[in-house]
Amino acid sequence: MGVLNRFRRNAIDKLNLAELREEEMRLKNQVERLRKDIMKLEKEKKKKFQEGVGADLIKKKMLAQEIKQLDMEAKMKLKSFLTLHKQYMFISNLVTLKRFERELRKTPLWDKITSISPEQFESALINVSLSGKAFEDVLDDLNRVFEMGMPAPEEFEDDSEKELFEAWSSVEAGSLDLETAEKIISVEKELEEKEG
Numbered sequence: 651m652g653v654l655n656r657f658r659r660n661a662i663d664k665l666n667l668a669e670l671r672e673e674e675m676r677l678k679n680q681v682e683r684l685r686k687d688i689m690k691l692e693k694e695k696k697k698k699f700q701e702g703v704g705a706d707l708i709k710k711k712m713l714a715q716e717i718k719q720l721d722m723e724a725k726m727k728l729k730s731f732l733t734l735h736k737q738y739m740f741i742s743n744l745v746t747l748k749r750f751e752r753e754l755r756k757t758p759l760w761d762k763i764t765s766i767s768p769e770q771f772e773s774a775l776i777n778v779s780l781s782g783k784a785f786e787d788v789l790d791d792l793n794r795v796f797e798m799g800m801p802a803p804e805e806f807e808d809d810s811e812k813e814l815f816e817a818w819s820s821v822e823a824g825s826l827d828l829e830t831a832e833k834i835i836s837v838e839k840e841l842e843e844k845e846g
Contacts, residue, residue, distance in 0.1 A: 662744070662747060662748075662751075662763065662764065662771075665744065665748065667745065667748045667749070670741060670744050670745045670748060671745055673741050674738065674741045674742050674745055677734060677737055677738040677741055678738055680734050681731060681734050681735050681738050684727055684730055684731040684734060685731060687727050688724055688727050688728055688731060688837065691720050691723055691724040691727065691837075692724060692836055692837065692838065694720050695717050695720045695721060695724070695832075695835060695836070696832045696836075698713050698716050698717050698720065699713070699717060699814070699817070699818075699831065699832060699835060700828065700832075701713055702714070702814075702818050703818060703821050703822060703828070704822060710815070710818060714814050714815070717814060717835065718814075721835070721837065724837045725837055728837050736776045739775070739776050739778075739779065740772055740775045740776050742779075742780070742781045743775040743776075743778060743779070743780045743781070744775065745781070746780040746781055746783070746788060747763075747775075747780070747788075750785050750788055753785055754789075757789065759789065759792055759793060763792070774795045775795075777795060778791050778792070778794075778795045779791075780792070813834065813835065814835060817831040817834050817835060818831075
């Protein structure tokens with residue numbers, strides 16, 4: 651990751667806007683590919699889950715193992731997605747900062763930006779979205795972010811086989827519709843929890 655490594659060694663004013671935009675596009679494409687991969691795995695999981703509704707115990711056991719395998723693969727891709735998305739947010743926000751660099755230099759905030767460590771700066775920029783905002787909004791968001799502490803990322807929890815069997819039982823008993831059950835076993839709920 652050339653641009654990120656250069657950022658860690660150099661001040662923000664030494665970064666090239668064209669290189670940042672190129673890196674932003676590369677990361678955006680990687681994030682989109684991972685998102686599509688995750689959606690494909692989720693679709694496969696839903697199909698396997700539907701096959702288990704009304705099936706015998708042996709078939710359900712086999713399907714549960716396949717679903718768990720797909721789930722683990724989806725979670726690994728989701729972890730990569732979240733990491734890449736943070737990098738994308740950081741670079742995207744750097745692009746915005748570079749666009750407003752001349753105006754920012756005239757504010758006291760510029761001293762804050764240039765005096766903190768690259769790691770703290772990176773952490774702050776990951777937690778804000780500056781893209782497409784006007785200068786005043788960018789200034790407000792940056793001031794807010796540098797005043798607050800940054801939350802630590804939470805760890806993933808594995809879905810259990812028990813959850814799958816409970817969902818199947820609930821669908822078979824009619825107490826839960828198929829769409830709701832599919833949401834229960836989806837990695838999308840973890841993404842929503844992380845964003846929420």
